[in-house]
Structures are given as structure tokens and as C-alpha cells.
Amino acid sequence: MERCAALLVREPWLLRGRWRDEFPGYKELHLEIGCGRGRFTVETAKLHPDVFFVALERVADAMIIGLEKAMAEGLRNIRFMTQDASNLLEFFADGEVDRIYLNFSDPWPGKRHAKRRLTSERFLPIYKKILRPGGEIHFKTDNPELFDYSLGTFREAGFALSEITRNLHENGPVGVMTDYEMKFYAQGVSICRCVATFLGEGEQPAQDDGAGRTEKVDE
Ligand SMILES: C[S@@+](CC[C@H](N)C(=O)[O-])C[C@H]1O[C@@H](n2cnc3c(N)ncnc32)[C@H](O)[C@@H]1O
Known part of the structure; x- marks a missing residue:
């Protein structure tokens, strides 16, 4: 997890309403909820460098594989967070997300x-x-x-x-x-x-x- 710190958002509540300011230049923000090992978000982020992807998973161990892959691929348009979907309103402001993947x-x-x-x-x-x-x-x-x-x-x-x-x-x-x-x-x-x-x-x-x-x- 420490090796992948650059792609990990540890305090997503600090980005609420500010995702676009913090990660400018992307046409949309897409969120995968329950990403597991993260294969889908990593591969989709590679196909769409103009979209910013957030992968949320409540089990940190599952996510590590995706995190390492994204690091190894040098992806810039993806971040991961270990959080529960029940708390999404703390992480995103009204209308801030363009697409959700379940x-x-x-x-x-x-x-x-x-x-x-x-x-x-x-x-x-x-x-x-x-x-x-x-x-x-x-x-x-x-x-x-x-x-x-x-x-x-x-x-x-x-x-x-x-x-x-x-x-x-x-x-x-x-x-x-x-x-x-x-x-x-x-x-x-x-x-x-x-x-x-x-x-x-x-x-x-x-x-x-x-x-x-x-x-x-x-x-
Ligand atoms: C069956 S797995 C599917 C994983 C992945 N999406 C895939 O298709 O390979 C469902 C995942 O959703 C996660 N999950 C379930 N409820 C969640 C919640 N409330 N918040 C965040 N993650 C959740 C689980 O921890 C698990 O990793």
C-alpha cells in the first residue's frame, strides 16, 4: 500500500467538491463502486486517458493488485480509495460524478x-x-x-x-x-x-x- 501511496486517496472528504480542481483537464469523472482487484477500472482508464477514474473498495487487500498495476503502467488518470459506499456523500458533492460503475x-x-x-x-x-x-x-x-x-x-x-x-x-x-x-x-x-x-x-x-x-x- 505504501509503495502505491501516490494513487491512493486517504482523505477523500478533503476533495469533496474539488475533484475537478485537484485533477484538472479531464472531460468526465467516473467512479467504480466495489472495484475488487480493480482490473476493470485500470483497463478502462488505459482506454480513456481523457476521463478521470476513481475506484472505491472497502477491502484494502483486494485493491492492492489494481493499485500496483496502475502504478506499473504509469497511469495518471486513476485514484483508489478504501472506503464504504455508504459514505459517498462525504466524498463527492452534488452532481460531481458523471458515471458510476457497479x-x-x-x-x-x-x-x-x-x-x-x-x-x-x-x-x-x-x-x-x-x-x-x-x-x-x-x-x-x-x-x-x-x-x-x-x-x-x-x-x-x-x-x-x-x-x-x-x-x-x-x-x-x-x-x-x-x-x-x-x-x-x-x-x-x-x-x-x-x-x-x-x-x-x-x-x-x-x-x-x-x-x-x-x-x-x-x-
Ligand atoms: C463480488 S465482488 C466484485 C469485484 C469486482 N467489481 C469484479 O467484478 O471483479 C464485490 C466487491 O464489492 C465490494 N463491496 C461490497 N459492498 C461495498 C460497499 N458498501 N462499499 C465498498 N465496497 C463494497 C466488496 O468488498 C467486493 O470486493
Whole structure:
């Protein structure tokens, strides 16, 4: 961790509302929540040097691999933080984030722990605060029950849904894969994906068709 200190944000609350001042020149700020070993954010940051990436993970040990990779690659447009998503409002001001990635979030089956799901009604209001109007959540999971649940909570919270698919890699690999995704892909497990767009407070989405459309994945 010490070797990678340059890419680690230890006091993210000091950057609240100041990310763009501290890291100027980037067209957008993208945040991955629950980055695990960080493969997705590191590879995506390499593809998009004009975007600034923040990878958040509450388990420091998991993140070290991504941190070391980003250091070794000399990436400048990425930072990591060991924090819990419950505290996001302390780290980002209203509308400061352009895109959130939720990749293979823990499903927390059973009603008892539903509020721990990163797509639960506990977390969506937090994302709506830190996302700018028009900002997006890109969500991928191998778990169909979590996917159905999340389509419901996104709709309930007023997000507009698009790019809904239940078999993202049906015709071959699409986009940057996470560590979990590579494992599932090798096992032939279908991956679900959707994009949920925050339209702004009080804005209502047009009815989505929910019909499983697959569109281009740019990451
Ligand atoms: C199943 S893993 C997926 C890791 C990675 N996104 C991937 O696809 O390879 C889920 C990760 O989310 C992290 N996580 C779960 N809840 C979190 C929270 N509230 N705040 C931050 N990280 C969280 C876990 O520690 C774990 O590393």
C-alpha cells in the first residue's frame, strides 16, 4: 500500500467538491463502486486517458493488485480509495460524478440483508445526489435475481433504463471485463447488463421497453 501511496486517496472528504480542481483537464469523472482487484477500472482508464477514474473498495487487500498495476503502467488518470459506499456523500458533492460503475455487486440474497445491496433503495438516493443530471450507472451482474431486483429499484427511483441485456457476451466478448466477469465468462455463465440514467430530480423517464435490447458497450 505504501509503495502505491501516490494513487491512493486517504482523505477523500478533503476533495469533496474539488475533484475537478485537484485533477484538472479531464472531460468526465467516473467512479467504480466495489472495484475488487480493480482490473476493470485500470483497463478502462488505459482506454480513456481523457476521463478521470476513481475506484472505491472497502477491502484494502483486494485493491492492492489494481493499485500496483496502475502504478506499473504509469497511469495518471486513476485514484483508489478504501472506503464504504455508504459514505459517498462525504466524498463527492452534488452532481460531481458523471458515471458510476457497479460490477458484480454482492447479491445479498434474502430479504434480511437487502439493504446492503448496492442497488437497493438505501444506495440509489446517494447515487442520485452525486451524479449530474444525465449521469449514468452502468450495472453488470451474473445474478439474474439481483438483476431483476435492480431493474425494479432503478425504475422505482426514477432512473431511465437502456441497453438492457441478459446475455452480454452472447456473440463474443463485449467491453472491458472485470476479474469476476472473466471467471464467469470462462464458465459460460450469462452476464446481465443495463444502463440507468439519472434524469435530474423531478424528471420522469419515458417508458422503457424492458425488452432486452443490446446496444453498443463503449467501455
Ligand atoms: C463480488 S465482488 C466484485 C469485484 C469486482 N467489481 C469484479 O467484478 O471483479 C464485490 C466487491 O464489492 C465490494 N463491496 C461490497 N459492498 C461495498 C460497499 N458498501 N462499499 C465498498 N465496497 C463494497 C466488496 O468488498 C467486493 O470486493
